[in-house]
Amino acid sequence: MPVLCEDEKKFALSVPVVIVGGGACGLVAALAARDAGAEVLVLEQDRTPSGSTALSSGFIPAAYTRFQKAADVIDSPELLASDVMRKNHGEADPLMVDVICRASGLAIEWLADRGVDFILVKGFLYPGHSALRMHSLPEKSGQALMNALLEACRRANIDIVCEAKVTTLHADSGHRIRGVSFSRRGEEIEEVGCAALILACSGFGGNPGMVKRYIPELSGTDYFGHKGNRGDAMLWGEELGAAIKDMSAYQGHGSVAIPQGILITWALMMEGGIQVNQLGNRFSNEHEGYSEQCVNVLAQPGGVAWNIYDERLHRLGLEFPDYRDAVSAGAVRSSPSLELLAQTTGLNLANLAATLRMTADFAAGKSKDPLGRDFTNKPALLPPYHAVKVGSALFHTQGGLCIDAEARVCDIKGNRLPNLFAGGGAARGISGAHVWGYLSGNGLLCAISLGWISGQEAARLVLKSR
Ligand SMILES: Cc1cc2nc3c(=O)[nH]c(=O)nc-3n(C[C@H](O)[C@H](O)[C@H](O)COP(=O)(O)OP(=O)(O)OC[C@H]3O[C@@H](n4cnc5c(N)ncnc54)[C@H](O)[C@@H]3O)c2cc1C
Known part of the structure; x- marks a missing residue:
C-alpha cells in the first residue's frame, strides 16, 4: 500500500476529515467529528458498510453507564481497566487502557443519545469481567449495531462513499497526510484531499501473508472476520515510520x-x-x-x-x-x-x-x-x-499502529505524526501480545471508544488550523 511523498500535491476536492473504513470505528468517528463541527467523508471499499462489526455478536463492554445504573450494577472505568489489565497480565499500555475504558461509558451514552438503542446484556458474565457491562442492540447482533450506526450517520447527513477502496496515501516530506487516492469498483482512480485522516480500516486477518508472519500458529486456520481487512493501516503506517506493536495478539x-x-x-x-x-x-x-x-x-x-x-x-x-x-x-x-x-x-x-x-x-x-x-x-x-x-x-487481529491518548498515530520515538489518527482494529489493541490477553469485548471496546476519541480530536485539529 503505497504512500507517495509529494510536497506540492494539489487536490481538486478536499474534505477536512477523511475516514478510511466504514465499520464501527469509522462510523462512530464520523459521527463524533461531525458533532464537533467538522465536515467529514467516509470511504468504504464494500458496496454496503459491514466490516467485522456486522459479523460480530455486537457486545460492547462499557463502564458506568446509565443502563448499568438502572439495573443497579456497580461498575467503574477503573474496574473495567483492572479487568482488562488482569487478562493481559499487564502487557498492554496502561495509559491507553485507562483512556479507552474511561471513554467507554461516555461513548455508549453519547451514541444512545443519537438513537443507537442500547440495552445492558443480562443473565451471565463473560470470562474475566467483574460486572455486567456488555451493551448491545436488543437484537444482540453486530448487524443490528451496524444498521443503527448507519441510520445515525444518515440522520447526521454524513457522506459515506461505498465501493471506494483507498489505495494510496499522499503525504508531504514531514509526513503530513495531504489526501488519499481510491479506486471505484476496481477501476477509476479518484483523489480527495484532507486536513486530517482517520484510519479505521481494521486489522490484517484477511491478509494470509501477514497472518503467517505475525500469527504463525493460526496460519491456515479459518478466518471468521471481514475478508477485506488486509492490514492496509499497518502497511501505510510502516511506510510513514509509525510505530506498530503487539502484532502477535488476536x-x-x-x-x-x-x-x-x-x-x-x-x-x-x-x-x-x-x-x-x-x-x-x-x-x-x-x-x-x-x-x-x-x-x-x-x-x-x-x-x-x-x-x-x-x-x-x-x-x-x-x-x-x-x-x-x-x-x-x-x-x-x-x-x-x-x-x-x-x-x-x-x-x-x-x-x-x-x-x-x-x-x-x-x-x-x-x-x-x-x-x-x-x-x-x-x-x-x-x-x-x-x-x-x-x-x-x-476472529480478528489486535496488534496495530501505536497511538496516544488522542488516537494520534505516533512514530517509534513516540512523536505524533502531524495529522494521522487510528482506531479500532487499525490501532494497537489492549490485549498485550498474546491470544490469552484478549478480554471479551476488547474488539468493539477499542472500535467504539477510539472511534469516538479520534473523531473529536480530528475535528479539533482541523477546526483549530482553520
Ligand atoms: C464472529 C465475530 C464475533 C465478534 N464478536 C464481538 C463482540 O461481541 N464484541 C466485541 O467487542 N468484538 C467482537 N468481535 C470483534 C469485532 O467485530 C471487531 O473488533 C470490530 O468490529 C472492529 O471494528 P473496526 O471498525 O475496527 O473494523 P471493521 O468493522 O472490520 O471495519 C473496517 C472497515 O474498513 C474497510 N476497509 C478496509 N480496508 C479498506 C480500504 N483500503 N479502503 C476502504 N475501506 C477499507 C472494510 O471493508 C471494513 O468495512 C467479533 C468478531 C467476529 C469475527
Missing part, C-alpha cells in the same frame, strides 16, 4: 460449529457447559476465555472438541441469534441420555460418563477441578443433554 475462538461455521455462544460454558475432546475428556479450564480456547481446541486430536450442556443451557442459548441459526442448521445434537449422546456424537461413553461424574462432584464441592475451574456456583448438568462439534477460528 481474538481467536474455540467454539465454532463444524461444519456449519456458526459461532456457539460462550455463555453456555460460563453457565455450566463443558468442552471435551474426541476421547470424551475435558482438556482446559473453559472459564479462562474463549480466545485462548482456540489454541487449546487446535491442540486436541483432529483439532476439534464437543460442547456438552443440558436443557437449561440450551434455553439460554436460544436467546442468541447465532445459536438459533445453529439449531436450524442442525448443528445441535440432542439426546435424552448419556448413552444416546455418546452414540450420536461418537464419543467414548465410559470417558464421557466419567467426565460428567467428575464435573458433578466439582459442582457439589466434593472435589476440586485439577484444571482450575470453579464449578460450585452453577448446577451440575442433567439429562436431556445437547452437544455441538466445534473447531477454532481467528
Whole structure:
C-alpha cells in the first residue's frame, strides 16, 4: 500500500476529515467529528458498510453507564481497566487502557443519545469481567449495531462513499497526510484531499501473508472476520515510520460449529457447559476465555472438541441469534441420555460418563477441578443433554499502529505524526501480545471508544488550523 511523498500535491476536492473504513470505528468517528463541527467523508471499499462489526455478536463492554445504573450494577472505568489489565497480565499500555475504558461509558451514552438503542446484556458474565457491562442492540447482533450506526450517520447527513477502496496515501516530506487516492469498483482512480485522516480500516486477518508472519500458529486456520481487512493501516503506517506493536495478539475462538461455521455462544460454558475432546475428556479450564480456547481446541486430536450442556443451557442459548441459526442448521445434537449422546456424537461413553461424574462432584464441592475451574456456583448438568462439534477460528487481529491518548498515530520515538489518527482494529489493541490477553469485548471496546476519541480530536485539529 503505497504512500507517495509529494510536497506540492494539489487536490481538486478536499474534505477536512477523511475516514478510511466504514465499520464501527469509522462510523462512530464520523459521527463524533461531525458533532464537533467538522465536515467529514467516509470511504468504504464494500458496496454496503459491514466490516467485522456486522459479523460480530455486537457486545460492547462499557463502564458506568446509565443502563448499568438502572439495573443497579456497580461498575467503574477503573474496574473495567483492572479487568482488562488482569487478562493481559499487564502487557498492554496502561495509559491507553485507562483512556479507552474511561471513554467507554461516555461513548455508549453519547451514541444512545443519537438513537443507537442500547440495552445492558443480562443473565451471565463473560470470562474475566467483574460486572455486567456488555451493551448491545436488543437484537444482540453486530448487524443490528451496524444498521443503527448507519441510520445515525444518515440522520447526521454524513457522506459515506461505498465501493471506494483507498489505495494510496499522499503525504508531504514531514509526513503530513495531504489526501488519499481510491479506486471505484476496481477501476477509476479518484483523489480527495484532507486536513486530517482517520484510519479505521481494521486489522490484517484477511491478509494470509501477514497472518503467517505475525500469527504463525493460526496460519491456515479459518478466518471468521471481514475478508477485506488486509492490514492496509499497518502497511501505510510502516511506510510513514509509525510505530506498530503487539502484532502477535488476536481474538481467536474455540467454539465454532463444524461444519456449519456458526459461532456457539460462550455463555453456555460460563453457565455450566463443558468442552471435551474426541476421547470424551475435558482438556482446559473453559472459564479462562474463549480466545485462548482456540489454541487449546487446535491442540486436541483432529483439532476439534464437543460442547456438552443440558436443557437449561440450551434455553439460554436460544436467546442468541447465532445459536438459533445453529439449531436450524442442525448443528445441535440432542439426546435424552448419556448413552444416546455418546452414540450420536461418537464419543467414548465410559470417558464421557466419567467426565460428567467428575464435573458433578466439582459442582457439589466434593472435589476440586485439577484444571482450575470453579464449578460450585452453577448446577451440575442433567439429562436431556445437547452437544455441538466445534473447531477454532481467528476472529480478528489486535496488534496495530501505536497511538496516544488522542488516537494520534505516533512514530517509534513516540512523536505524533502531524495529522494521522487510528482506531479500532487499525490501532494497537489492549490485549498485550498474546491470544490469552484478549478480554471479551476488547474488539468493539477499542472500535467504539477510539472511534469516538479520534473523531473529536480530528475535528479539533482541523477546526483549530482553520
Ligand atoms: C464472529 C465475530 C464475533 C465478534 N464478536 C464481538 C463482540 O461481541 N464484541 C466485541 O467487542 N468484538 C467482537 N468481535 C470483534 C469485532 O467485530 C471487531 O473488533 C470490530 O468490529 C472492529 O471494528 P473496526 O471498525 O475496527 O473494523 P471493521 O468493522 O472490520 O471495519 C473496517 C472497515 O474498513 C474497510 N476497509 C478496509 N480496508 C479498506 C480500504 N483500503 N479502503 C476502504 N475501506 C477499507 C472494510 O471493508 C471494513 O468495512 C467479533 C468478531 C467476529 C469475527
